[in-house]
Amino acid sequence: MADPDPAADGGDPPESDPIVEAIFDAVAATAPEIRAALPGRRVESGTDNPSGESVLAGDLYADELLADALTAVEGVGSFVSEEREAAVDAGGAVGEGAYAVAIDPLDGSSNLRSNNAMGTVVGVYDAPLPATGRDLVAAGYVLYGPITTMVVADADGVREEVVTESERGSVDRSIVEGDLRLPDDPLVYGFGGRVPDWPDDFTAYAREVEDELKLRYGGAMVGDVNQVLTYGGIFAYPALVDAPDGKLRLSFEANPIAYIVERAGGAATDGEVDILDVEPEGVHDRVPLYVGNERLVERLKAALD
Structure with a gap:
């Protein structure tokens, strides 16, 4: 486990796998746009996902946005989504220098109508899917709560970041907990x-x-x-x-x-x-x-x- 980050009250993410960092940069960059689009996408899309579940317009919008962002990342070989039957080929050889990114674009989207919490789940695999969790090199999630946060787990440990959009439109990731651990006394x-x-x-x-x-x-x-x-x-x-x-x-x-x-x-x-x-x-x-x-x-x- 990595030592606590000296800039745990803010700063840039630590150096790690550049492809993994580019993936989470892309996920973070989509977060403000996904969040801003949710008010107008609380209705049924009229389609079902591959698991047979009814899909909201917000699910499809988040899926399309994330697909575009992640397939553009150099080092992503495939994009696999809960909302899609098959993987999207991004041009790289997964397991041979490129990763497969698995996404639940809008976890908890049934909460959209009632305006409760939801998020985006990300898994970065060093093997074509389906694969076991042992093939993960990183994972994380965005939480659209009162503030937008992103938890990222990789070879350096687990950290929590706040995702914000500046007035100029740039998206910033600021670490609020550099070495996130479960408390010893559960509540x-x-x-x-x-x-x-x-x-x-x-x-x-x-x-x-x-x-x-x-x-x-x-x-x-x-x-x-x-x-x-x-x-x-x-x-x-x-x-x-x-x-x-x-x-x-x-x-x-x-x-x-x-x-x-x-x-x-x-x-x-x-x-x-x-x-x-x-x-x-x-x-x-x-x-x-x-x-x-x-x-x-x-x-x-x-x-x-």
């Missing part, structure tokens, strides 16, 4: 899915946890995981009785979030193995996801055995 939990659809063993675990921690669940994985990174705790979108494979997509959501949480000192599992070790069959595979402080995740794994 919050957030569990997705309808409670009647939870399996009995997970329900029993949830009943224990709710006596120990404070509920923080907002319906957008990015926002809920950010609460866990900030305060410590556990987030889960479990296997459900009617959806035993879970809801979240491995390539676009579970792997990047697991990478971030593990780099921040936590743990991530599908209930049996580390999320990063799950072998995918397809780009749009779903998995259960349980992430947070290690002792809470280990307790959960024991409860699910």
